[in-house]
Amino acid sequence: MQGTNPPTATGGAPLLSLRGIDKSFGPVQVLHGVDLDVRAGEVTALVGDNGAGKSTLVKCIAGIYTTDAGEYFFEGRRVQVHGPRDTAELGIEVVYQDLALCDNLDIVQNMFLGREEKKGVLLDEPTMEEMARQTLASLSVRTVRSVRQLVSSLSGGQRQTVAIAKAVLWNSKVVLLDEPTAALGVAQTRQVLDLVRRLADNGLGVVLISHNLNDVFEVADNITALYLGRAAATVRTKDVTSSQVVELITAGRSGDMGIIDTSATAAV
Amino acid sequence: MSATPDSPTRNGDVAATAAKGPQDESARIAELARATASGGSPMAQPAEEPTFGEGIRAYITRLKGGDIGALPAALGLVVLFVLFAALRPDTFLTPINIANLMVQASSIIVLAMGLTFVLLLGDIDLSAGVAGGASAAVMALVMNDAGLGWYLSIPAALLTGLAFGTLIGMFVARVGIPSFVVTLAFFLGIQGITLWLIGEGGTIPVRDQVVVNIANGNVPVGLGWVFAVLAAAAYALITLGRWNSQRRRGLNRDNFILVVLRVVGVAVVLLGLTAVLSQNRARVPGIELAGVPYSVPIIGVLLVLLSIVLGRTAYGRHVYAVGGNAEAARRAGINVTRIRISVFMIGSTLAAFSGIIEASRLNSVAPGSGGGNTLLLGVGAAVIGGTSLFGGKGKVTNAVIGGLVIATITNGLGLMGQRAFVNFLVTGAVLLLAAAVDAISRRRRASASS
Ligand SMILES: Nc1ncnc2c1ncn2[C@@H]1O[C@H](COP(=O)(O)OP(=O)(O)O)[C@@H](O)[C@H]1O
Numbered sequence: 001m002q003g004t005n006p007p008t009a010t011g012g013a014p015l016l017s018l019r020g021i022d023k024s025f026g027p028v029q030v031l032h033g034v035d036l037d038v039r040a041g042e043v044t045a046l047v048g049d050n051g052a053g054k055s056t057l058v059k060c061i062a063g064i065y066t067t068d069a070g071e072y073f074f075e076g077r078r079v080q081v082h083g084p085r086d087t088a089e090l091g092i093e094v095v096y097q098d099l100a101l102c103d104n105l106d107i108v109q110n111m112f113l114g115r116e117e118k119k120g121v122l123l124d125e126p127t128m129e130e131m132a133r134q135t136l137a138s139l140s141v142r143t144v145r146s147v148r149q150l151v152s153s154l155s156g157g158q159r160q161t162v163a164i165a166k167a168v169l170w171n172s173k174v175v176l177l178d179e180p181t182a183a184l185g186v187a188q189t190r191q192v193l194d195l196v197r198r199l200a201d202n203g204l205g206v207v208l209i210s211h212n213l214n215d216v217f218e219v220a221d222n223i224t225a226l227y228l229g230r231a232a233a234t235v236r237t238k239d240v241t242s243s244q245v246v247e248l249i250t251a252g253r254s255g256d257m258g259i260i261d262t263s264a265t266a267a268v
Numbered sequence: 269m270s271a272t273p274d275s276p277t278r279n280g281d282v283a284a285t286a287a288k289g290p291q292d293e294s295a296r297i298a299e300l301a302r303a304t305a306s307g308g309s310p311m312a313q314p315a316e317e318p319t320f321g322e323g324i325r326a327y328i329t330r331l332k333g334g335d336i337g338a339l340p341a342a343l344g345l346v347v348l349f350v351l352f353a354a355l356r357p358d359t360f361l362t363p364i365n366i367a368n369l370m371v372q373a374s375s376i377i378v379l380a381m382g383l384t385f386v387l388l389l390g391d392i393d394l395s396a397g398v399a400g401g402a403s404a405a406v407m408a409l410v411m412n413d414a415g416l417g418w419y420l421s422i423p424a425a426l427l428t429g430l431a432f433g434t435l436i437g438m439f440v441a442r443v444g445i446p447s448f449v450v451t452l453a454f455f456l457g458i459q460g461i462t463l464w465l466i467g468e469g470g471t472i473p474v475r476d477q478v479v480v481n482i483a484n485g486n487v488p489v490g491l492g493w494v495f496a497v498l499a500a501a502a503y504a505l506i507t508l509g510r511w512n513s514q515r516r517r518g519l520n521r522d523n524f525i526l527v528v529l530r531v532v533g534v535a536v537v538l539l540g541l542t543a544v545l546s547q548n549r550a551r552v553p554g555i556e557l558a559g560v561p562y563s564v565p566i567i568g569v570l571l572v573l574l575s576i577v578l579g580r581t582a583y584g585r586h587v588y589a590v591g592g593n594a595e596a597a598r599r600a601g602i603n604v605t606r607i608r609i610s611v612f613m614i615g616s617t618l619a620a621f622s623g624i625i626e627a628s629r630l631n632s633v634a635p636g637s638g639g640g641n642t643l644l645l646g647v648g649a650a651v652i653g654g655t656s657l658f659g660g661k662g663k664v665t666n667a668v669i670g671g672l673v674i675a676t677i678t679n680g681l682g683l684m685g686q687r688a689f690v691n692f693l694v695t696g697a698v699l700l701l702a703a704a705v706d707a708i709s710r711r712r713r714a715s716a717s718s
């Protein structure tokens with residue numbers, strides 16, 4: 001199942017880099033010195049057991065949570081992020097696990113929420129509708145009939161599509177997707193994975209969180225495994241087997257990869 | 269510690285999803301295959317205009333999906349009109365009664381317009397009625413005791429409402445107390461303020477001619493016609509212009525015949541109402557009493573302004589977003605706290621305006637002004653009109669239609685000589701019915717999304 005993607009040139013400077021990220025909720029430390037690199041044109045899979053801290057890491061990247069320690073680099077520059085608006089300005093978009101769409105608004109309204117196009121004080125609906133349609137067309141979305149449908153009338157896969165289209169509408173450079181296929185059927189999963197691969201092929205840096213290793217091996221170029229809030233290892237997909245990744249997820253190490261001294265974590 | 273990644277359960281989930289809707293899934297795959305065969309995304313082509321039949325069917329689908337809006341209220345209004353016209357043929361449909369009905373409805377409608385903003389966030393303002401009473405008391409005192417004209421006393425009343433709303437909003441959005449509790453406290457406290465301002469058993473007369481005219485004066489007949497024709501023409505121009513630009517740019521739009529029907533409908537209502545209210549309705553021969561009551565164009569202006577705010581500005585969009593999914597709004601960078609405070613500010617300011625209209629209608633302000641069932645009629649008007657108590661769904665138009673329903677019930681039962689208790693019972697039952705329709709259609713909307 002490996003190597004379905006053409007090898008991508010590596011060694012290029014990462015678009016987004018995190019170094020030594022710590023994050024605690026009260027007395028509970030959820031992230032311990034996490035490093036992560038995201039490169040343009042590549043899909044980086046973030047894997048880990050339930051509660052490993054994947055969603056927390058994504059929210060730290062998005063600026064929803066402030067980090068306790070660590071450095072945040074974007075396009076080689078050290079940046080400070082204070083909220084979702086800052087990261088959106090950098091060109092980082094997130095598709096959340098719980099999607100965060102407003103059921104009572106239509107597709108266009110959701111895609112432009114918080115960043116509406118205006119003519120004077122009034123909304124410029126025609127422009128927004130055109131841009132939404134162009135984005136969906138550029139992603140070759142075929143399952144959505146009308147962009148003026150209420151989101152409440154969409155299926156799970158269509159919602160996921162809208163959430164992804166919303167993320168790429170803004171000429172974003174990095175898109176993070178938190179378990180985008182977890183609630184989907186077979187055909188819908190297929191569509192979303194195709195979409196994820198297309199984003200990277202269009203030159204974006206993509207982070208895909210998934211529990212499904214088949215999905216990961218199909219679309220990802222790199223895999224970063226989180227184990228109890230630590231980045232156990234970052235590997236090229238084509239260099240590892242599925243069972244090695246399972247070991248990294250469940251034990252934090254596999255052979256000479258991963259956290260060498262697990263006794264510290266085991267004591268937690 | 270769990271030792272296995274949960275991809276097996278994940279697959280289980282997938283299987284469960286597939287099992288839940290097999291026809292659904294295969295239909296979607298078939299659709300996908302068709303779209304692929306015909307080449308490319310439907311988004312790449314310009315949107316087509318739906319046929320008349322498609323437009324009607326889309327509307328029916330929306331209704332079935334629980335998106336019923338003001339339809340029950342509009343039908344209810346027609347039924348009530350037919351019913352009372354049949355039961356009281358020589359009084360109900362007379363110009364004088366229609367004029368009375370409009371004036372009786374106007375304070376309820378304005379109150380309901382303000383409550384619409386609050387309800388859109390899923391919040392409630394139990395103090396809106398008495399806030400209107402207290403604001404009217406401030407207006408009356410500024411006119412009578414300070415001897416200042418309407419141009420200062422009306423703004424003073426509106427600012428009083430704004431101040432109440434700001435305080436309520438702060439307690440709800442910043443301190444985090446549920447709006448039900450905050451506004452219950454204000455409901456009691458504000459009645460104390462009114463009582464303190466007016467004094468036990470007192471009444472303050474309202475004599476300023478401008479204020480009295482709000483509910484008791486009429487627009488000169490000729491001017492009324494000019495306004496009505498201009499309003500109908502402006503609506504037609506804007507609506508058809510928007511439709512045409514949607515057509516040129518290949519955007520989603522309604523069927524043209526349906527758009528024309530809507531334009532004609534608005535014109536018929538505007539001109540018909542003007543025709544009825546332009547007739548001489550004086551009971552005494554030799555006296556001329558004709559023209560549209562001032563409160564009608566006032567409601568009209570508020571309806572247009574507030575509809576633009578909610579439907580065509582980013583602020584309005586954010587109000588709907590916070591009401592629909594506050595967390596999604598927050599992640600979209602919307603300042604949820606500020607939106608929440610603002611709806612209480614708008615709600616209480618419009619409540620103050622409603623209090624001014626009521627003071628004008630009664631020519632006085634009393635300690636009990638805005639108490640009693642005032643608030644419930646306002647909430648009832650909004651909810652009967654189709655605004656949801658659960659937030660995220662509602663329009664200013666709904667407040668107008670709902671307010672007319674409530675005023676028609678009160679007016680019609682009054683003409684039939686029914687005692688007050690019947691009015692309470694019927695209005696209560698209608699409110700309960702509307703809330704039930706709201707709850708059931710909400711459940712339908714939830715189950716419509718798979
Ligand atoms: N807001 C929060 N407050 C307290 N603990 C949290 C919060 N969010 C997540 N956690 C804890 O952090 C850990 C990691 O959670 P999460 O990032 O959601 O894991 P994953 O997405 O990898 O399944 C879990 O133990 C969870 O209970």
Ligand SMILES: [Mg+2]
Nearest residue numbers: 054055056097
């Ligand atoms: Mg998670």
